[in-house]
Amino acid sequence: MKIEAKKILEFLHVAENLKKLIRHSWLSDGRQESVAEHTWRMSMMFLLVEPHLGIKVDSLKTLEMIIIHDIIEALVGDIPAFEQFNTETKLQKIKMETEAIDEIRRTLDNETGEKFHSLWHEFENKETNEAKVANALDKLEAQIQHNEANVSTWLDIEKEMLYMMQKHVDFNEFLTVFKDVIVEEGEAKLTSQSI
Numbered sequence: 001m002k003i004e005a006k007k008i009l010e011f012l013h014v015a016e017n018l019k020k021l022i023r024h025s026w027l028s029d030g031r032q033e034s035v036a037e038h039t040w041r042m043s044m045m046f047l048l049v050e051p052h053l054g055i056k057v058d059s060l061k062t063l064e065m066i067i068i069h070d071i072i073e074a075l076v077g078d079i080p081a082f083e084q085f086n087t088e089t090k091l092q093k094i095k096m097e098t099e100a101i102d103e104i105r106r107t108l109d110n111e112t113g114e115k116f117h118s119l120w121h122e123f124e125n126k127e128t129n130e131a132k133v134a135n136a137l138d139k140l141e142a143q144i145q146h147n148e149a150n151v152s153t154w155l156d157i158e159k160e161m162l163y164m165m166q167k168h169v170d171f172n173e174f175l176t177v178f179k180d181v182i183v184e185e186g187e188a189k190l191t192s193q194s195i
Contacts, residue, residue, distance in 0.1 A: 055172060065119045
């Protein structure tokens, strides 16, 4: 029992990195957000959108997937989406993240480690309803954060990425409408700055 408690504590020390790890996204108050803050709001978004999805999802599994989807960044850091348009960078990211989730599984060395490993791969494969919803919320939350930030923090590619979310929500009518509302907000923000 004590050995398991020590493994949990060791893992929580690694997970603390997500509180310190800064993402590219900026908050409305002018500071950059942490990975942990992104994950928290994704979880909140799921609770808010789930009743409107109109598809069957395992709520607990989806929340677990959301909570652990970026856990690998505690070991390898965050690579912004716009940097992943480069094929070499994307392949390197996949390699590093796969090694990181394998390391997390070995560190926990128990049923939970296997579960995290399985959930992470399910999220990455985007085949189940749970993974599709979690992936969509990941992209939508990032755009909401951009919308809240000062336009001066937006890179040119991020202005283009405002229009790249459709493929992540195509499977669900409500998420498509939600995406449309987020895009409208982003467009209004850009228009207000004469962009």
